[in-house]
Amino acid sequence: MLRAMSGSATTTLPETMRASVYHSPGKLSVEERPVPTLEPGDALVAIAGCGICGTDIHLFRDGMAPRGTIGGHEWAGTIVAVGDAVREWRVGDLVVGGPPSGCGTCEYCRAARPFLCVSRPGMDGGFGGAFAEFLRIRAKQLFAVPDGLPLRAAALTEPLAVALHAITRSGVRAGESALVTGAGPLGLLLIAALRAMGVDDVLVSEPSPTRRERARAAGATAVCEPEALVVPRMPFDVAEKAVHAAFECSGAPAAMEAALALLRRAGTLVLVGTGGRPPAFDPHRILLNELVVTGAFNYDADGFPRALELLASGRLPLEALLEPADAPLEDLAQAIARLGTAEIASKVVIDPRLRGP
Template sequence: MKAAVFRGIGQIEVTDVPVPEPGSGEVLIRVACCGICGSDLEAFQTGMYEPGLIIGHEFAGTIVETGPGVAGWSVGDRVVVGDLIPCGQCRACRIGNLVACENIYMIGVTHDGGMAEYVKAPAVGLHRLPEGVSMRQGALVEPLTVALHGVRRSRLKPGDQAVVMGAGPIGLLTLQCVRLAGARSIIVTEVDPTRAALAARLGATAVLNPLEDNLSVSLSEMTDGLGPDVIFICTGAPEPFSEAISLVCKGGQIFLLGLPIQPVEADFFSVVMGELSIEGSLAGWAEFPAAIDLIAQGRVDVEALISHEIPLDEGLPEWFNRLSAPGSGAVKVLAWME
């Protein structure tokens, strides 16, 4: 089968590998399509994956084989897979902190992923796609769970004023989840004009360009001089992490959904004096059913994020290089296996 294999920093190779065989409690999935994730790009730039790993955790497909001990799933079922699958046995799992599982199965990170024609996965991590939700929508379920989990964990309340820094896929999905949560205003910051326009179309109250607009002045004017109640940082760039401390209101919250790939300097004196809250969020294991429902009900538009679709074996490494540079003009790139 064809698969996208991480070979090292700056190296993604589409090559032939054996079709995996599902073991006990596992299924084999014929992948329809898989998205390129920001964490895949960070691995491409920093080498945080092990060489030889098949990448990809934003995918949807159809079960073609079930291993021993699998119940409740059949050949032909259309599914997505939770990217972080907890063991259910360790201390973190026992106290309900599933994302902190000590033995977590991370598909496309610790185990081979779905940027391939076939992938095997634990049946416990499967979620069924209902009729009416397409495979291309299914590939966006996982990033939606990230945004939904973050907004649910945040202190955002109906009527609050929010800022979303970064209008990449996670930022645009966070914007939609913040809107559903009842925010009074949602201001998005973004430098890329394509992404900025999409943020406006998806419900942003205003969109600011941090390279052209004075964020401190603009946000103060837009929030009656108070500052936003919650700032969601949805970018890996280091600047927003330090800037947000001076922008959020007294007693406000800075919520981190982006993964900084560089060290970040922060004014913790202002954090203490302003009684600010800083919190992070990794992934949404428990949010998969809700995310699928939001897509099925048309309450979150995931297809709007899909800017480019390519065959797996045509130009994938070049897209990793393109997406790693500023001004790619892309939002979400889907690779198709069929």
């Protein structure tokens, strides 16, 4: 048995934990794994909820993860043990995890963009492994969950930080207009965050009727099928309903092309979704209208605190952003498959404390 000391409180922890382990595309199984041991600067977190990310679809359905991986980086939980050198956190604190800081010396770190660091971690952000009962993390990477914010909603911190970063990249301001293509879990967070910051005109295109309905609940002011987006024929022409900023969340080349064609002059397209095939952008349209095409990979430097503050503010329709019931570890592969086919609209939270069939 491990002993977790914090002041006078002592908690007894098990030696093994249940974790969802990746084997091959679409195949994950729940197995017993050792509970991680701590270095002096680490904390051990009992996971209360871990959201399934779009990245997890590529990692575990499409087979981009190494075998034996335990995924899951959108987590919230309770500290159950801290290393000897940790002073700022105590057993019982409610926390979410963020990425490691950059190297501090490369040109990107010096330009206050640590998430472009030359030594940045891979696609799980370097704080993954939360599709399990316990997760070890460096205490420096923790953020406190504000009072009153349920942990399952706090699990939205990481993807909301991604959405806030995409908004920063777009430069869109209150009173302007936006287009979101693809209303999956991240698209929904973008819609809600845009509305919360005063972008009152948010058009959403999405092929799935379930997701279109959820987009409305998240705050979309107009929704349509992708085919209904009317793109101007000539590159100099601007569409009647052109927007200041477009956020492409589907990864579909046709959606990327339509989003670019629906920008106002000097508008910005932010690529957020990843797909297998590249789009065919019209360079004349970009040149004649001075459009900006950019990408959003992860977070603003203050992304996690801002996301937590926004989640706790009561200004987001959390019930539209989260699936109503959390799922056990045993349901992870199935939930990833159903998210990939758009059968599920909002964020699925895996709660490793639940027992599956």
